[in-house]
Amino acid sequence: MNTPRARAMLFMGRRSHQSHAPHKHSPPAVANDLVISTVDENSGIAMLTMNRPPANSLSLEMNEALCYSLKTVEANPKIQSVILSSTNPKIFSAGLDITELVAPDNDRLPRFWNSLQQVYIDLYGSRLATVAAIQGHAPAAGCFLAMSCDYRVMSEGDTNNDIKKKHVPTIGLNETQLGIAAPPWMGQLLVRTIGFRQAELALALGTLFPPEQALSIGLVDDIVPHQQVESGDHKLVDLLPSQIKDQAQNSLLQKAYTQAQIYAKIPPQARVASKMVTREEHIFRMIAKRDEDTQHFCGFVTQKAVQKNLTAYVEALKNKSAKK
Numbered sequence: 001m002n003t004p005r006a007r008a009m010l011f012m013g014r015r016s017h018q019s020h021a022p023h024k025h026s027p028p029a030v031a032n033d034l035v036i037s038t039v040d041e042n043s044g045i046a047m048l049t050m051n052r053p054p055a056n057s058l059s060l061e062m063n064e065a066l067c068y069s070l071k072t073v074e075a076n077p078k079i080q081s082v083i084l085s086s087t088n089p090k091i092f093s094a095g096l097d098i099t100e101l102v103a104p105d106n107d108r109l110p111r112f113w114n115s116l117q118q119v120y121i122d123l124y125g126s127r128l129a130t131v132a133a134i135q136g137h138a139p140a141a142g143c144f145l146a147m148s149c150d151y152r153v154m155s156e157g158d159t160n161n162d163i164k165k166k167h168v169p170t171i172g173l174n175e176t177q178l179g180i181a182a183p184p185w186m187g188q189l190l191v192r193t194i195g196f197r198q199a200e201l202a203l204a205l206g207t208l209f210p211p212e213q214a215l216s217i218g219l220v221d222d223i224v225p226h227q228q229v230e231s232g233d234h235k236l237v238d239l240l241p242s243q244i245k246d247q248a249q250n251s252l253l254q255k256a257y258t259q260a261q262i263y264a265k266i267p268p269q270a271r272v273a274s275k276m277v278t279r280e281e282h283i284f285r286m287i288a289k290r291d292e293d294t295q296h297f298c299g300f301v302t303q304k305a306v307q308k309n310l311t312a313y314v315e316a317l318k319n320k321s322a323k324k
């Protein structure tokens, strides 16, 4: 598996691990709805906008749509950079769809986990330069999505004094708060991003960091002041590609776009080769343990005590939402 050819195929956006056949990149029926793809060949920049209301949580179908959309953009040789964003101005992604984990279906659960592993392989190992535009919350697997990108820009949120308008997004691996643990490859991604001690603390405590703190520990690379973007008023995706260069309607996307441009100007062979230096070993280590990881996940999640914690967490989420 870990041959030069396999490595090159992975980073050229081709599948070098056919053993996990269920997630070939055939078009999922709903891919176009779940992930909106905007491509601008002139600039070499594309945008994938997650669009799974209410919270862009990652279901099996959402994971497949992400992989499919990314592979489709990657197949276009004129594209060098991609921005990952969300149609929801307050939530980047709420992480795994918890309903996939509670009282799970025995057949679906391993397929679901396999689809998440594939998102990691495809996004972390993408030949494209990937920029996360984090407008809203990014807990757990939402943080994982952002960490799988090459660069992260986060909105500072709305620190308005009016409590009803106040919105400060947070990012982090909060799994322990749910009574579960991030899988090794996800936890290691945090170690690689913010360093050993900070990650050790954050993983154990399930810390969610507000933007300034996330910047100070290196979990995000840049933060931008909040600018009001009404959901549905003008969807973020409408700003790309022609308008974003000229209009300062959304400082977050402006910043993400500028960074995507910087990456797009680097000779791709050199950029991809340097990405392999830091990422390929991590990816191949995970691929080698992929089946073991799936078994571990299924065994862990179906434990009685874990199911109890997850059920209580979902209940609390629903109650909170109902009280609004």
Ligand SMILES: CCCCCCCC/C=C\CC(=O)SCCNC(=O)CCNC(=O)[C@H](O)C(C)(C)COP(=O)(O)OP(=O)(O)OC[C@H]1O[C@@H](n2cnc3c(N)ncnc32)[C@H](O)[C@@H]1OP(=O)(O)O
Pocket (backbone or CB within 6 Å): 054, 055, 057, 090, 091, 093, 094, 095, 096, 097, 098, 099, 137, 139, 140, 141, 142, 174, 175, 178, 180, 181, 182, 183, 184, 186, 296, 297, 300, 301, 317, 318, 320, 321, 322
């Ligand atoms: C050792 C190895 C084996 C174990 C491995 C385990 C796997 C570990 C890997 C990843 C774990 C995860 O990703 S688990 C998911 C973690 N996510 C969270 O904890 C976030 C939960 N959500 C929130 O905290 C909030 O929703 C928010 C901060 C993201 C947004 O808050 P806001 O107030 O704006 O919105 P609401 O809370 O009202 O939510 C709106 C709506 O969305 C539903 N929702 C939210 N999050 C999820 C989710 N993750 N999955 C499914 N549904 C979600 C919420 O219930 C509301 O729906 P309703 O309005 O219909 O009630």
